[in-house]
Amino acid sequence: MGGRWIERWEPEDETFWREKGERIARRNLLFSVLSEHIGFSVWSLWSVMVLFMGPQYGVDPAGKFFLIGTATFVGALIRIPYTFVVARFGGRNWTVFSALLLLLPTGLAFAVMHPGTSYTTFVLVAVLTGVGGGNFASSMTNINAFFPLRKKGWALGLNAGGGNIGVPVVQLVGLLVIGTAGAMHPRIVLGVYLPLIVVAAVCSALFMDNLAPVKNDSGAFKEAATARHTWIMAFLYVGTFGSFIGYSFAFGLVLQTQFGRTPLQAASLTFIGPLLGSLIRPVGGSLADRHGGARITLGTFAAMAVATGVVIYASVVESLAVFLVGFIGLFVLSGLGNGSTFKMIPAIFLAQGHRKGLTGEAAESYGRRLSGASMGLVGAVGGVGGLGINLAFRQSFQTAGTGTAAFVAFLVFYAACMAVTWAVYLRAPGTVPDTAETVTDPEPRPGYAQV
Structure with a gap:
């Protein structure tokens, strides 16, 4: 896997970008999306598998929330090392390897997914599915290097959105299986994905490139780790991506537990929110390119607070129709905010x-x-937000038999995200301090109003 290295890469050079760079970057983006898409599907496998786990499996709702929470947590943590492997091994090379690695959790799930398997075994397999969550970090780091700043919002949004669609797609596959073969055949879902993983790896090997100029920079990591804006953005990403992935994993189980839906009824609704949230993510990036990310983010959190209020009302009056409107609204808005x-x-x-x-x-x-x-x-901490959502649901259902208390907590958190976004990036965007270079630099320097 040592071939296809590009030695010179200057995306900010408009001539280079127009004559050569854009074509190469778009090709790599396309196959990055494919591999990341499969990674997200594997990461979210347990949001589907729990719908197949009837009474014969002996796992209660709290145990099912723990399974999907375990996959969420591991997928979030593994994003940190996945951020650095692109520079070490090359974006193409790592994409091939990380895709093939998905065969391990998928194959093991295929082997153990039947009644009589111990709960500990299910937890261990859920741990392994977390590797699918790491693909996001390596993919985003890789694509970030390919595109110029003026195109990053669109490119990163498309890359992440195409990956995120892996969540509703695997849920649609689950729906198809439950609707045709029945809830006793979860292995069919896993059997569908085993060859798709191989296809993603082969396409990555054939059509992607490594960028030689991309190097790991320990000094940059240390500086980023101590920069307050890294952690502020991580906090905000908990509110957007943490909500998206947490709700995606929990939606079907909430419908079963709180509203008494059957596996088929839950599966027929589960995919809608993640699909819409994934499709709109590139729109959020494009709007941020034009109007500033901080303004779009603030408006998104305000709307998420309103949607959460709708969900709380629906939960109290036990209205499934209103609940679906509010919950799907949360998916759309979280995708926009991502x-x-x-x-x-x-x-x-x-x-x-x-x-x-x-x-x-x-x-x-x-x-x-x-x-x-x-x-x-930022991606790792954001993913941990998904764990927080699943743990909040688990506790809420254990103590009250409903998810209302969890939604109240989410509402408070969105209000905090609004306050942080406004206070840091919009309240006083500030002017860039004058320096001696101002005289020779005719270009205006961006303050935070432009982020």
């Missing part, structure tokens, strides 16, 4: 470079270094 928050990261660190007095390529290089390093941390 795109806008990730767009903010490269813009914030470019602004930081200008604030340090850097100009031109020096500022752009600083922004690329720090944003690439921070994305793994």
Whole structure:
């Protein structure tokens, strides 16, 4: 897997981008989406498998929430090392390997998915499915290096959105299996994905490239890890992506537990929210490109708070129709916010470079270094938010038999995200301090109003 290395890559050079770079970047984006898509499907397998787990499996709702929470947690943690492997092994090479690695959890799930398997075994397999969540971090880091800043919102949004669609697609496969073969045949779902994993790996090997200029920068990681904006953005990403992945994994189980839906009834509804949330993610990135990520993010959190209020009302009056409207609204809004928050990261660190007095390529290089390093941390913490959502549901159903208390907690959190977004990035965007270089730098330097 050592071939296909590109030695020169200068996406900010408009001539290079027009004549050569854009074509190569788009090709890599396409096959990155394919591999990440399969990764998300494997990561979210247990959101489907629990729908097949009837009374004969001997697992109660709290145990099922723990299974999907375990997969969420491992997938979030593994994003940190996955951020650095692209520079070490090459984006193409790692995409091939990480795709093939998905055969392990999928194959083991195929082997053990039947009544009589111990709960401990199910937990261990759920741990292994977490590797699918790591594909997001390596894919985003790789694609971030291929595109110029002016295209990052669109490219990262499309890459992440195409990957996110893996969640509703595996849920649609589950629905098809339950609707045709019945709830006793979960292995059919797993059998569908085993050859698809091989296809993704082969396509990555044939059509993707490694970028030689992309190198791991321990100094950049240390600086990103100590930068307050990395952790502020991680907090906001908990509110957007954490909501998306947490709700995606839990939606079907909530419908079964709170509203008494059958596996087929739950499966017929589960995929709708994740599908819409995935499709709209690139829109969030594009809107952020045009209007500023902070403004779009603030509006998204405000709307998510309203949608959560609708869900709380529906939960109290036990109205499934109103509940679905509010819950699907949360999916759409979280997808929109996913795109806008990730767009903010490269813009914030470019602004930081200008604030340090850097100009031109020096500022752009600083922004690329720090944003690439921070994305793994932001993505990992955001994924942990999905675990928080599943644990909140587990506790709420254990103590009250309903998810209402969990939604109240989510409402409070969205209000906090609104406050942070406004206070840090919109209330006082600030002007870049004057420096000696201002005289020779005719370009305006971005403050936080532009992130």
